[in-house]
Amino acid sequence: MPPEPATTAPSKSATGIAGFDEILLGGLPTARPTLICGAAGCGKTLFAITFLVNGATRFGESGVFMSFEERAEDLAANVASLGYDLDGLVEAGKLALDHVRVERSEIEETGQYDLEGLFVRLGYAVDSVGAKRVVLDTIESLFSGFSDTAVLRAELRRLFTWIKERGLTAIITGERGEGLLTRHGLEEYISDCVVLLDNRVIDQIMTRRLRVVKYRGSAHGTNEYPFLIDAAGISVLPVTSSGIDRPVSNEIVSTGIAGLDAMLRNGGLYRGSSILLSGVAGTGKTTIGSHFIDAACRRGERCMFFVFEEGAEEICRNVLSVGIDLRRWADAGLLRFEAARPSLYGLEMHLARMQRDVAEFQPSVVVVDPISAFRGPIAEVHATLLRMVDLLKSVGITGLFTSLRTTGSLHDGTDQALSSLMDSWIKLMDIEANGERNRVLYVIKSRGSSHSNQVREYRMTDSGIELIEPYIGPEGVLTGTARITQEAREQAAAERRQRDIEQRRRASERRQDALERQIAELSAALEAEHDEARALQLADAAHDAGLSRDRSAIAARRGGAE
Amino acid sequence: MTQGQSPFDESAPDADGDNGYYYLRLYVAGHTARSMAAMTNLRHVCETHLAGRYEIEVIDLVQNPRLAAGDQILAIPTLVRRLPTPLKRIIGDLSDTERVLVGLDIRRKADVP
Numbered sequence A: 001m002p003p004e005p006a007t008t009a010p011s012k013s014a015t016g017i018a019g020f021d022e023i024l025l026g027g028l029p030t031a032r033p034t035l036i037c038g039a040a041g042c043g044k045t046l047f048a049i050t051f052l053v054n055g056a057t058r059f060g061e062s063g064v065f066m067s068f069e070e071r072a073e074d075l076a077a078n079v080a081s082l083g084y085d086l087d088g089l090v091e092a093g094k095l096a097l098d099h100v101r102v103e104r105s106e107i108e109e110t111g112q113y114d115l116e117g118l119f120v121r122l123g124y125a126v127d128s129v130g131a132k133r134v135v136l137d138t139i140e141s142l143f144s145g146f147s148d149t150a151v152l153r154a155e156l157r158r159l160f161t162w163i164k165e166r167g168l169t170a171i172i173t174g175e176r177g178e179g180l181l182t183r184h185g186l187e188e189y190i191s192d193c194v195v196l197l198d199n200r201v202i203d204q205i206m207t208r209r210l211r212v213v214k215y216r217g218s219a220h221g222t223n224e225y226p227f228l229i230d231a232a233g234i235s236v237l238p239v240t241s242s243g244i245d246r247p248v249s250n251e252i253v254s255t256g257i258a259g260l261d262a263m264l265r266n267g268g269l270y271r272g273s274s275i276l277l278s279g280v281a282g283t284g285k286t287t288i289g290s291h292f293i294d295a296a297c298r299r300g301e302r303c304m305f306f307v308f309e310e311g312a313e314e315i316c317r318n319v320l321s322v323g324i325d326l327r328r329w330a331d332a333g334l335l336r337f338e339a340a341r342p343s344l345y346g347l348e349m350h351l352a353r354m355q356r357d358v359a360e361f362q363p364s365v366v367v368v369d370p371i372s373a374f375r376g377p378i379a380e381v382h383a384t385l386l387r388m389v390d391l392l393k394s395v396g397i398t399g400l401f402t403s404l405r406t407t408g409s410l411h412d413g414t415d416q417a418l419s420s421l422m423d424s425w426i427k428l429m430d431i432e433a434n435g436e437r438n439r440v441l442y443v444i445k446s447r448g449s450s451h452s453n454q455v456r457e458y459r460m461t462d463s464g465i466e467l468i469e470p471y472i473g474p475e476g477v478l479t480g481t482a483r484i485t486q487e488a489r490e491q492a493a494a495e496r497r498q499r500d501i502e503q504r505r506r507a508s509e510r511r512q513d514a515l516e517r518q519i520a521e522l523s524a525a526l527e528a529e530h531d532e533a534r535a536l537q538l539a540d541a542a543h544d545a546g547l548s549r550d551r552s553a554i555a556a557r558r559g560g561a562e
Numbered sequence B: 001m002t003q004g005q006s007p008f009d010e011s012a013p014d015a016d017g018d019n020g021y022y023y024l025r026l027y028v029a030g031h032t033a034r035s036m037a038a039m040t041n042l043r044h045v046c047e048t049h050l051a052g053r054y055e056i057e058v059i060d061l062v063q064n065p066r067l068a069a070g071d072q073i074l075a076i077p078t079l080v081r082r083l084p085t086p087l088k089r090i091i092g093d094l095s096d097t098e099r100v101l102v103g104l105d106i107r108r109k110a111d112v113p
Helices: A044-058 A072-080 A088-092 A116-129 A141-147 A150-166 A258-263 A285-298 A314-318 A326-331 A347-361 A378-394 A413-419 A479-562 B033-049 B096-102
Strands: A033-039 A063-067 A095-097 A105-109 A133-137 A169-175 A194-200 A205-215 A222-232 A233-236 A274-279 A303-307 A335-339 A363-369 A398-404 A424-433 A436-446 A456-461 A466-467 A471-473 A477-478 B021-029 B054-060 B078-082 B087-092
Touching: A033 A044, A033 A150, A044 A063, A044 A072, A044 A088, A044 A095, A044 A133, A044 A169, A044 A233, A044 A314, A044 A479, A063 A072, A063 A116, A063 A150, A072 A088, A072 A095, A088 A095, A095 A116, A105 B096, A116 A150, A141 A169, A150 A169, A169 B078, A205 A347, A233 A258, A233 A347, A258 A456, A258 A466, A274 A285, A274 A378, A285 A303, A285 A326, A285 A363, A285 A398, A285 A466, A303 A347, A314 A326, A314 A335, A326 A335, A335 A347, A347 A378, A378 A398, A398 B078, A424 A479, A436 A479, A477 A479, A479 B078, B033 B054, B033 B096, B078 B096, B087 B096
Parallel strands: A033 A169, A033 A194, A063 A095, A063 A133, A105 B087, A133 A169, A274 A398, A274 A424, A303 A335, A303 A363, A363 A398, B021 B054
Antiparallel strands: A194 A205, A205 A222, A222 A233, A424 A436, A436 A456, A456 A466, A471 A477, B021 B078, B078 B087
16 A cells, blocks of 8 residues: 555545645545535546546555446446546456445335445455445435435444444545535535535536535635546646745746847846737737747747637748748647637636646746637636736746737726736737838836837838837837838938038138138238338348448548548 | 355246246345344245245345345345346335235235225
8 A cells, every 4th residue: 555645634545636636735534435516417426436546546546436326337438538447447456346226116115224235245345456445426326215214324324434444535426405515415424525516607618616615634725626527537726726936037038039139128038927918909919929939949948839719720820921930849849739719618627728738748938829818707817817827937937928909009908907917018009100000019017127118110021020120209209101201301301411511511611721822822912021121121221321421421521621 | 044045046046937936035244133033024924925935045245245236235134036027125124014015026006905
């Protein structure tokens, strides 16, 4: 027998049902009967069978299935679709099936009796395979076979005591009754653990839910949890069980679009963060999502693409037109598409399926396209998405969620409600002006990183999405043709200005030259004047000297002669 | 306690066919007062109404638990009328003789006014 997990109070037996053991904090109480109740068709028998099959195949505990409704061969056929080979287990001596047929019309009561026969049969079956696990499905059928309910109740009480004494971990199933958990009040006898299954149809979509009503001596998850029954068996989704505290990564991952990375200070988004990409129809949400996946696959990471509006082939073909080849990643096993119509399941079923697929494929990037496909009451959609985000974050998966906005307004109710869950929010818009439509995007928020405040235009080219250098001028941000014409206009104006300046510069130079020439001429004239002045001065001096010499010569002559 | 007067061979009694012969099996579990009472009551009814054309096989499930599933035994004691067909089950200590006779089809319901 396998070692029981060394827990405190009651020891537990794992059911092996994904998520269910988490809610039960380990499993069902060992050596105690557990009541699983619910309306017809909500999966009681399947839960019970899974408990036994997992016990036999995974936990080394044989089991006994005592059916009060289905015949053993019907049962085996019914669960064969889930891959359970009951006949094989019976042959291997790991499982004993006993069909108890109760037919009131064949039975005549002629005095006092008890149900020792049931004990004998159960005891024999248990001994024959050395069972540790027992299922009684649905023991309340006995009430239709025997008229003496007082005896029946006494015997049931004795049976449950007997189960405890024998150390058997048992599941007793019961149909939901009016105002009671079970028709005949079995919950009165089984008080150790009671699990209620439910299946509700809202808006024509059925959702299975489960709740642990009580679990004596143990804590347990108390919410209603959705669960899923499909080809892979039962999965229960304790999505809200995880807290907010979780390891965070400082690693940055690229969005796959260089321009967008550049708008984020860190050059990308934090690994394990959640990104909301919202935009109206035709703004390229899927394309940006595909870029993100392409980038991750290039890094050799596994990606999962949940698509709700297109098929995998359609997406591959469509994004190939912008130069993104997703097909090769899918072929290489790095990318897995999961396509489903939103109306196929209820919200929680989708969540359940996603959780299971994610756990199975272990991707590092998940893209959900689009979350707006989920219809329902806003609070419920919100809760579901919260759990979806939570689910991805708890295991460090980077999640990109696209959301279709029906209006072009900047702030839409749905996005607003979701935004608080998201670490980054990139908004895509289209601007209609001058007879054309242009796409722009901006980063509304990016937790833990500064980011550009700019509205940037982007184009879908043959090689993917390209952000265009923004035009920001006196007339505001322009896009598309308006941007191009404005740029042309500006260029012309600049050229004109350039020519004008050149002209004026040349005119000024000419004027300078003229002035300089004038200066040179004047300097020459000045020099000539100086020369003239000097010549005159010399002439004057010579004249003076001549005069005085003449005068003295005259004087000498006069004085000598007289 | 009497038990297993014939081996547990299902086909043997069927060979007799339906000629008013009663082949009965009484399932008990151990030597309880209720088992003893059932056996006593059964013998009394048979001797009174079926003298010479009945056979009783008593099976103690404590010793042969394997046999409980075959005849769909839950209640103890259970009397199974293997013959004549159809198969009938009568549970309890057989103290209510009237109902035993009805159950064994020895006394038709028409006999009761």
